[in-house]
Amino acid sequence: MSTSSATKIVSINAGGRERSPGPRLVAECGEQLGDGLCNWLAGIRTEIVEELFVLADGTRDRHLQTRYLDLRHDLERDWTRFIEAFRHALAEQDGNAAGGAAGALEVPDFDGLQLIEDDELAERIVLREFAAQLTETCDAELYPLERRIAALLGHDEPRDGDNPLAPQPICQALLDAGAALGLDARDRLLLARRVERHLHQALPGIYRGINDYLAERNILPDLKRSYRRRPPATAAKSAAAELPEGAGDILGALQRLAAVRGGPGLLRALPVADAAALPASSVAASPASISHAFLASLNEAQHVDWQPTAGIAMNQVRALRDSAAAQQVSPLESVTIDIVAMLFDFIFNDADLPDTVKMLVGQLQIPVLKVAMLDHSFFANRQHPARRFLDGITGVALHWGSGAGADDPFQVRLAELVGRIQREFETNVEIFSAAIGELEAFVTAREEKEAETLSVAAEAAARREAEEAAGERARQALQPILERPQPDVVRDFLATHWAAVLRQKALLHPADAAPWQESVEVAEQLVWSVAAKAASDERMRLISGLPMLLARIKAGLSAAGIDGEARAAFFDALVELHAAALKGAPADGDSQAGAGTTPAAGEGDLLVTRHVEDGVTIEDVILVGAAPMRRVRDREALAQVRALKRGDWVDFIDSDGRIARERLNWVSPHKGILVFSNHRAARAISISPEALARQLRDGAARVVTEESVFGRAIDGVMQSLGAA
Structure with a gap:
């Protein structure tokens, strides 16, 4: 953790072991995670059972169909018990995680080893698959969360297995909850797969809520997620652990091709299996081991301005391949040059890559070739500084779409960094690390500026959403009133002007508040007031209540800003309607709202x-x-x-x-x-x-x-x- 970050959090361990605010906050976050997941599970029961019915309906295998329907029946009956079992299992997972870090380093007792049952092995494999997929989905939320959890536990950097809120305990708790219902292994996996499909949508939001909760409590409040996750490398890791799966493929291909050119002795000297397992420093060469003449020619070519020909990116490496100096290099260096040339061929021919990116990457051809010749692990190691910088260009290119103008701030900053590398790089790859650090800082700063625009837009969207909800509440309140027999002029008034009054009240007041209920009551009284009054007590009730009703209508219209002309026309019509009602005669134009007259909706x-x-x-x-x-x-x-x-x-x-x-x-x-x-x-x-x-x-x-x-x-x- 950097010094600047560390100063922005509360000292969580200064109070001694008795207070333990760090673990306490982690436990509170665990409870928040459990509550959020359990509330979410309560809402997806219908979707899960419907999906099982669709699965059963779509298979001709009677045995499988019975399994789907039986599981559906069990879940319809025991879903609440499943949620409680999940909550309990997740809490147990949190408790186990608290002591897991110490236990992970202990030497296992080999005398206690035993064969794993097929079903248990299948569960473990699926569990790992689910956890990996959810981790990828929640990557943006887990990055800051893991660092905040590490800070709460007093660690400078996140440690494997330290985060009790990670997806793996959640997936395990889902399987354990299925076991608590008595489901067999196949049904547990079937249920977990149905839930996991929906969990990809819900879990990121729950994690964001926990991050907000910790930030509000001053736990790394200013932590910004960089646009690319970069797992820390530790000295204890070997290159085999750092390289992705299949990393040895390109190293192996490099060595096999070199062996073809240099004879079988070279292949025996650099076995493919060993190359993938050796530390990166063992695969790297030294500047002295590269042909002096060729390295000198690279240094000279690097400082010549690279310009595309007629707007087409030229493969500078391929041109160098035919130089006199390149003819004197070793077979391994020769193959390295060919592979780098092929790499740039693919980059320049990539139809999905904007020309702006091709031009920037094209300026790095010679530095990239030098890096590849100095360190062959560059091809496979995505954490290599030069690879990370090249991938950083990709990340920034996402901002551009089909292209960027010369004054685009990202274009300007990247051009500066690329130009510096082209001018200054000799053999020290740390220049790439410095460039990626500056690029990350620049992206973070630009995102903070963009946040100002986002804040305005998000507030507007939230306001629009509130207005839509208010309109829907007004519509639902008026619908039964509009369906009663009433003059068309009254129905039109309620559906337009009084609906606006109700929308305004809904924005300001909840449904159980007096101002809202009084406004709905006015609509009901208005419809009653224009109905024919045959009995004398009804006529007296209308006469005595009319002044108050009219005053409330006028007040509501004024608050909603209804113009005077529309109000005057309605009140003129209302005088005649009330006169007719007092005479006991139905008003002209009385009608019942039609049902089923809404036209069928189409494409929209x-x-x-x-x-x-x-x-x-x-x-x-x-x-x-x-x-x-x-x-x-x-x-x-x-x-x-x-x-x-x-x-x-x-x-x-x-x-x-x-x-x-x-x-x-x-x-x-x-x-x-x-x-x-x-x-x-x-x-x-x-x-x-x-x-x-x-x-x-x-x-x-x-x-x-x-x-x-x-x-x-x-x-x-x-x-x-x-x-x-």
């Missing part, structure tokens, strides 16, 4: 409105007049929307084919309204889930997949070499 239309608040242009997009989206592709698009999480990027494509790339920065906790923004302008898009799903379905929007530029090129090289 996207309604786009724009307004400016505090200098921020907000574009509101909703879907109106649409039937429930039941077609397969509509459901798939809506599921795609629900899978989005904060930080994801979406391209919005207008009718002229212009693309605006926006990042999801806020999701309403009530109706799921999504707010997108970007650093380029004080502009935001506030869009309903149904509207975004329609745009995704129709190709007017698309979710952007974040991929590493260099990782994609590496995959292409491996396929070309036949080693993938």
